[in-house]
Amino acid sequence: MRSTPPNRRSLRGSLRRIGAATAATAALVLAGFGSAVQADAATSATTSSKVTWAATGCATPKHAGELACNSYRVTGGLTAFQKQQAARTGVTPKAADASTPSGYGPTNLQSAYGLTSAAASNGSGETIAIVDAYNDPNAESDLATYRSYYGLSSCTTANGCFKKVSQTGSTTSLPSSDTGWSEEISLDLDMASAICPKCNILLVEAKSATMANLGTAVNEAVTLGAKYVSNSYGGSESSSDSSYDTSYFKHAGVAITVSAGDSDYGAEYPAASQYVTSVGGTNLKTSSTTRGWTETVWKTSSTEGTGSGCSSYDTKPSWQTDTGCTKRTISDVSAVADPATGVSVYDSYGITAGWYTFGGTSASSPIIAGVYALAGVPSSSSYPASFPYAKAGTSALNDVTSGNNGSCSTSYLCTAGTGYDGPTGWGTPEGVSAFTG
Template identity: 80%
Template sequence: MRTTPPRWRRLGTAFTATAALALAGLGTAAHANAAAPSPTATWTATPCATPKHQGELACDSFRVTGGLTAFQKQRAARDGITPKAADASTPSGYGPSDLQSAYGLTSAAASKGSGETIAIVDAYDDPNAAADLAKYRSYYGLPSCTTSNGCFKKVSQTGSTTSLPSADSGWAEEESLDLDMASAVCPNCNILLVEATSATMANLGKAVNEAVTLGAKYVSNSYGGSESSSDTSYDSSYFNHPGVAITVSAGDSAYGAEYPAASKYVTAVGGTALSTSSNSRGWTESVWKTSSTEGTGSGCSSYDAKPTWQTDTGCTKRTISDVAAVADPATGVSVYDSYGVTAGWYTFGGTSASSPIIASVYALAGTPSSSSYPAKFPYTAAGTSALNDVTSGNNGSCSPSYLCTAGSGYDGPTGWGTPEGTAAFTG
């Protein structure tokens, strides 16, 4: 039986973006001018961050509930108009063009991904998933992705399109986030949503297997919980799929390991704060940390063996993470959701955002060979040289320090870094 992760005790706590913005490096003149008169963003963990039943896992997402996000402040500085705080009528987070620009994917997103299927694995049903996905894609001018044109498909963990799990508004928010991130990064990809009957590892694991059975070569998992002695058996039952890129959120409770991010067969995805910059890239990133209990996960697994391609010496077993992408709610992403909330635009953060982003980058990179383990790809010489090395910020205190503090090369919170094109995600 899994014990209750610290993350599950955070529901209902609102956080201010002030500390996160400082860590994100949002100190340019434009940001300073825009931020001075504006309320800082606040957010809360989504309802699925507290399991409905004992033994269930939690999702790794936060929803901004007030104030202005970094995105809004950047636009205010550019346009000279300060937007309203917590206004669901218009997007208030980063959209597809922002994410594609930040991660060097603009040309790839426009030309690649056709015929590839990204699977999103979550628990419970989102009755409005197809409609909300259509709203997001229409607003941003992305290609239509519907059930009727064969681009979008929603099934249960058994593959049924009619016998679906019970609906849950908290997990519906998570599903909207995941579907929108897959759309933003790989607009030409097909999307398969596999809904587990509940948020237990057994049911979520069966959903992973079903996704692979249905042909997905990229499977995103935005959930996790405390490690247990059963994890190695879960590895072999649910995550050992050669030729399939399986991504997992590293967690949102700051320094510390969780499962299934600790599985040696998956790509563990950490989180960053992302902001615009005057540098040559046009963007800058640091480790996402809001407080001692909120930030990207990282650390040493207690049970999972170290994969052969991981050579750091601070952990005798598996080290988390491998790569990273934006996760800080203060620099969050735009999502459209209508089930259980006022229908509209919301800003989300958490490593629930970074996992589907990285799964989608794998999809843009092309189908992995049938015998490969794509978690290895960023560790190759070609891979490490094709990533944005995140060198500032931390998610706590630890020894050795690289497990919780960013630096040149590999570190726990961000792995080898964030995407700069697709070269690091192909074998």
């Protein structure tokens, strides 16, 4: 029976507070805030407010043996995005105002990861699959609101862009609805849209959050033709993981991404699978550098931050050559996950309908799945988790060199530095070339 790591169980549902920031207008969002020339305004805003957030409902499993999602929703204060916007405009919004976005949107994320050109040109005809548990009855309508606000093309069942199915492929016999997993689903769908706006989206809903049902949903996504599959959930490792690898995640020619976890240093499954791209999390801010952005390891407290570590059970893939872990090392790459520098999401099921800021490695997994989709279809015999390793140490990846997610006996497994490290892998995308085979 699988359970979540003990430190997550003590943490989930509690509020976390860190220093953060001020506000935004919709016009500036659409105008492209976050370009490479944007200075770091986070220290120059005239007002400040502490950001508070809580783990989403699915971060605490409903039943024994279920896995947890890896997401947080901001509940108060002003985010880094809002503070930066306030510095530009001189207008400070109300904290926790759900009427307008308060986190990074598509323009910001595409700018941060060098994807602006690729997102405008690539992805047409590709399908990103999002695998989650339970049903979100408002998934399609919430996605439509997000895409409309940011000027993205319509993605609906009617035009063939969006499809929602159960783990058996049924479009009518869906799982029971769940408010916590619905927030997770909104986050995942919006991030896939933000990175690859021309992609089709397939939402596969498992009937519960067990590994068997979520794994069956992964297999169904592949059966239905998805070449990019995002999974924003995890739990403690077990001796069954090698069999789960073979049963659910060994899909040559398919890029499968998995969140590394939100409970600081420590290995989770399925991020530890040798066949997936494990995705860590960063704090993302604008800066005066040539890139225009800077990133550090996401860590909020001794029990909250990106996961990483050395698997106890899973075999080390041939392309992974770090010497401090004889088995599978987590992570491979990373993207934004800190709720204080989080992403905008529209959600309406079980909470007041509106705009919210989300964080957690649940955000970084679909972001990386979107990058794979922009990069093009993997060869049929490949395992795309290996692709970033071929571009290790090059300008195709932004090396994250500062921060840690805890203490460990082998320092690079929990501390960022030049080159490979556990919390951020080889770094974050700078374009798509590190994600092609």
